[in-house]
Amino acid sequence: xxxxxxxxxxxxxxxxxxxxxxxxxxxxxxxxxxxxxxxxxxxxxxxxxxxxxxxxxxxxxxxxxxxxxxxxxxxxxxxxxxxxxxxxxxxxxxxxxxxxxxxxxxxxxxxxxxxxxxxxxxxxxxxxxxxxxxxxxxxxxxxxxxxxxxxxxxxxxxxxxxxxxxxxxxxxxxxxxxxxxxxxxxxxxxxxxxxxxxxxxxxxxxxxxxxxxxxxxxxxxxxxxxxxxxxxxxxxxxxxxxxxxxxxxxxxxxxxxxxxxxxxxxxxxxxxx
Amino acid sequence: xxxxxxxxxxxxxxxxxxxxxxxxxxxxxxxxxxxxxxxxxxxxxxxxxxxxxxxxxxxxxxxxxxxxxxxxxxxxxxxxxxxxxxxxxxxxxxxxxxxxxxxxxxxxxxxxxxxxxxxxxxxxxxxxxxxxxxxxxxxxxxxxxxxxxxxxxxxxxxxxxxxxxxxxxxxxxxxxxxxxxxxxxxxxxxxxxxxxxxxxxxxxxxxxxxxxxxxxxxxxxxxxxxxxxxxxxxxxxxxxxxxxxxxxxxxxxxxxxxxxxxxxxxxxxx
Amino acid sequence: xxxxxxxxxxxxxxxxxxxxxxxxxxxxxxxxxxxxxxxxxxxxxxxxxxxxxxxxxxxxxxxxxxxxxxxxxxxxxxxxxxxxxxxxxxxxxxxxxxxxxxxxxxxxxxxxxxxxxxxxxxxxxxxxxxxxxxxxxxxxxxxxxxxxxxxxxxxxxxxxxxxxxxxxxxxxxxxxxxxxxxxxxxxxxxxxxxxxxxxxxxxxxxxxxxxxxxxxxxxxxxxxxxxxxxxxxxxxxxxxxxxxxxxxxxxxxxxxxxxxxxxxxxxxxxxxxxxxxxxxxxxxxxxxxxxxxxxxxxxxxxxxxxxx
Numbered sequence: 001x002x003x004x005x006x007x008x009x010x011x012x013x014x015x016x017x018x019x020x021x022x023x024x025x026x027x028x029x030x031x032x033x034x035x036x037x038x039x040x041x042x043x044x045x046x047x048x049x050x051x052x053x054x055x056x057x058x059x060x061x062x063x064x065x066x067x068x069x070x071x072x073x074x075x076x077x078x079x080x081x082x083x084x085x086x087x088x089x090x091x092x093x094x095x096x097x098x099x100x101x102x103x104x105x106x107x108x109x110x111x112x113x114x115x116x117x118x119x120x121x122x123x124x125x126x127x128x129x130x131x132x133x134x135x136x137x138x139x140x141x142x143x144x145x146x147x148x149x150x151x152x153x154x155x156x157x158x159x160x161x162x163x164x165x166x167x168x169x170x171x172x173x174x175x176x177x178x179x180x181x182x183x184x185x186x187x188x189x190x191x192x193x194x195x196x197x198x199x200x201x202x203x204x205x206x207x208x209x210x211x212x213x214x215x216x217x218x219x220x221x222x223x224x225x226x227x228x229x230x231x232x233x234x235x236x237x238x239x240x241x242x243x244x245x246x247x248x249x250x251x252x253x254x255x256x257x258x259x260x261x262x263x264x265x266x267x268x269x270x271x272x273x
Numbered sequence: 274x275x276x277x278x279x280x281x282x283x284x285x286x287x288x289x290x291x292x293x294x295x296x297x298x299x300x301x302x303x304x305x306x307x308x309x310x311x312x313x314x315x316x317x318x319x320x321x322x323x324x325x326x327x328x329x330x331x332x333x334x335x336x337x338x339x340x341x342x343x344x345x346x347x348x349x350x351x352x353x354x355x356x357x358x359x360x361x362x363x364x365x366x367x368x369x370x371x372x373x374x375x376x377x378x379x380x381x382x383x384x385x386x387x388x389x390x391x392x393x394x395x396x397x398x399x400x401x402x403x404x405x406x407x408x409x410x411x412x413x414x415x416x417x418x419x420x421x422x423x424x425x426x427x428x429x430x431x432x433x434x435x436x437x438x439x440x441x442x443x444x445x446x447x448x449x450x451x452x453x454x455x456x457x458x459x460x461x462x463x464x465x466x467x468x469x470x471x472x473x474x475x476x477x478x479x480x481x482x483x484x485x486x487x488x489x490x491x492x493x494x495x496x497x498x499x500x501x502x503x504x505x506x507x508x509x510x511x512x513x514x515x516x517x518x519x520x521x522x523x524x525x526x527x528x529x530x531x532x533x534x535x536x537x538x539x540x541x542x543x
Numbered sequence: 544x545x546x547x548x549x550x551x552x553x554x555x556x557x558x559x560x561x562x563x564x565x566x567x568x569x570x571x572x573x574x575x576x577x578x579x580x581x582x583x584x585x586x587x588x589x590x591x592x593x594x595x596x597x598x599x600x601x602x603x604x605x606x607x608x609x610x611x612x613x614x615x616x617x618x619x620x621x622x623x624x625x626x627x628x629x630x631x632x633x634x635x636x637x638x639x640x641x642x643x644x645x646x647x648x649x650x651x652x653x654x655x656x657x658x659x660x661x662x663x664x665x666x667x668x669x670x671x672x673x674x675x676x677x678x679x680x681x682x683x684x685x686x687x688x689x690x691x692x693x694x695x696x697x698x699x700x701x702x703x704x705x706x707x708x709x710x711x712x713x714x715x716x717x718x719x720x721x722x723x724x725x726x727x728x729x730x731x732x733x734x735x736x737x738x739x740x741x742x743x744x745x746x747x748x749x750x751x752x753x754x755x756x757x758x759x760x761x762x763x764x765x766x767x768x769x770x771x772x773x774x775x776x777x778x779x780x781x782x783x784x785x786x787x788x789x790x791x792x793x794x795x796x797x798x799x800x801x802x803x804x805x806x807x808x809x810x811x812x813x814x815x816x817x818x819x820x821x822x823x824x825x826x827x828x829x830x831x832x833x834x835x836x837x838x839x840x841x842x843x844x845x846x847x848x849x850x851x
Contacts, residue, residue, distance in 0.1 A: 003649075003650075003651050003652070003655060003696075003697075004621040004622075004649040004650065004651060004696035004697070004698075005618070005621045005622055005699075007621065007649065007650040007651070008617050008618045008620070008621035008649075008650075009618055009621070011617065012615065012617075012618050017617060018616050018617065021617055021650070023647075023648070023650055026644070026647040026648050026650070029644065029647055030633070030636075030644045030647070033636060033640050033643070033644060034633070034635040034636060037635065037636060037637060037640065037676070038635045038636075038676070039635060041455040041458060041459065042455065042458040042462075045458060045459060045462040045463060046462070048462055048463065048466075049462060049466060052466055052467055052470050052471075053470065055470075055485070056470035056471055056475070057470075057475070059480070059481055059482060059485070060475060060476035060480055060481055061325070061475060061476055063337060063476060063480040064329045064332065064333055064337040064338070064343075064476050064480070065325070065328045065329055065332050065333075066332040066333065067332070068328065077328075109631065109632075109633070109634050110627075110629065110631035111631060111633060113627065113631050114627075114631040114632075114633070114645075115648055116597060117595060117597060117620065117623075117625040117627070118620055118621075118645070118648040118649050118696075119617035119618070119620045119621045119648075119649060119650070120617075120648050121617060188301065188302055188304070188305055191302060191305040191309075192305055192308070194309075195305070195308055195309050195312045195313070198312070198313070198316050199312075199316045199320070202316050202317065202319075202320035202321070202324075203316075203319075203320055203324075207320075207321070207324065207325055208324045208325050208327070208328050210324075212323070212324050212327040212328070213323075213324070271597055272596075272597050272598065272599070272616070273598060273599055
């Protein structure tokens, strides 16, 4: 009997052994190897984006806008946008990883098909891919904080919590994004993603408080995941933890669970039906 | 044997045939293109124009934007940037596809169509897409009352011209790319993104520290934006600067074509 | 015959109204090289996917190593090496990295895989390409790498879906040679193909499939004996005259097949028949006497040629 059989047999009676082999780390290992040989450039250049935004909007827009009133305090515009940009880059990265990257691996390179021909299950693949995206998000968040702190943009010590918060919201976006991508078949459908994502970010309150809008628009914005993500990071950034923070967290917990459930089911339907 | 093929006809209209092929390929994307063309201005105007505009107005009124409303100030810039994004799409992807992904250009080149004609055909098709995008964008701006028809119609040809110059240089550069592993990511993140942010799009370029301003000076987007402001609301530009902007874009157009013609010919005959 | 490795009874797969696999029965014995022969769309790949526990049957039963894939998918997949119709190598990785990570998907230890890689590189004749990204490999090399990858877990059954489609003749022969060696080592092979010569070369036993059903079963030789004659005479009279001469030819032997470009005549002695035709002053533009092949079996069974 080969090793492979012994390893698979050892799990035969566990619940969920059909969808989960307990080896998402093999998928992460695969990403690490790929990082070494080919994917390091796109990953490394990903650091640049939020920093450029910070420079452009901080220096340029700061001149025009000056200060922003947030609740009962008045803060410098650059300080205002910093947490928003951190959250935005975490969400953007997660969306990119879970849409275009996943689309390519599903339809072009048929990578998941190859993985699922082994004893691995769909949940191993989904978790492995998502956790990898989170590693990326984590390193971006740390780098961003390392740049923002010396620039004096970090007002409170609790801003350290922005790192786990960024990873957490990236989890929500990555799991949901992967689920949605698994339904797409053509590049044209993928092209729609960009235009759907655009308002998600423009209206999320990253660049200005959404109180500038009429109530109904404000209400619509408050339904969007991007708003909850940005608010969550902003809460910890300024140390304003309250019941709202709890709401944002719950929002993402639901999003993560739904996303993982849908992704696992779809991968099963696509490759194992 | 007469199969109706006329070599002389192909010689003179080759570029048109290539453009036709490109446009029919583009039409597979028509719903995406249309939604982007309308959605993009709508979202940006409501979010940045109005949202950020409120903050700007509360703080510095119109003093930072040369006496005009913030939305008026950014409208030509958003228009220029949408045009350039469309140009990038229709210049970069077809050339990658033609030389590398599906090798379509080699098939075209096995007919009497020449390399420069293929490059010109791709350019014409890109220009068509740009024109469509610009006209849609402009119509939305008019509908929002951000610009007036009489005062701003000449923004259309100027913006198309600038985006065309950008398309030409991108066609030339992309044709040189052999290994596409990182090309698009690097181009997007390290060139397009900084160009978008540091070209005086959202705030006057001279409000940036001087060491960041050169990014704007070499950016086609900045030149296009300055011209757009001049033609849409009478932003003050000296005759010298007007000439500089046009000359820069023209040089880009000519340089782009020179590079494209040379690279296409070399790559197709190798 | 001992307990079969794979055993299917009334195996059926439907996609909506379309029946891809229609109540088929077959057994595969240990160490056997078993072929599924048929044109595109015959249901071969679907059958393969059901065996590989990556597609669920609609009805009927199937056991692989005595287990039901619906209950024990991961355990069954641990016994299999799968070579899909289209290579799905990891294009972001090199040759050795592909082999390495695939072993990791099975949970194998790094030490075990490292030793195994050397053996597989030699087997696939890819030693010199070990650090090359897979994009830079030729079609034949990619195919060999995909097969080597499927062997990393030392599978009991190797599943090959159209292993040589799209390869040039030289690359095909190299690949066949490699598969022979596996057979000699006692690996059970399950192969789908629409190439007759491939089935004749590689399969001990095969089933001919068409429209989801099994039309016939046996060794290549048995099938030829049962469904064809010893020899075939192929004659061409030019596309206009074929039709007009066919009735005359039909009277001269037990069975003929009229194809668009030529006429096939089934006989025991082809040369003798050709002599007879020439004596009748019917002068074919070209003629060829050959031995019967699985192509003729398929034509007999379905009235259609295999490659259309």
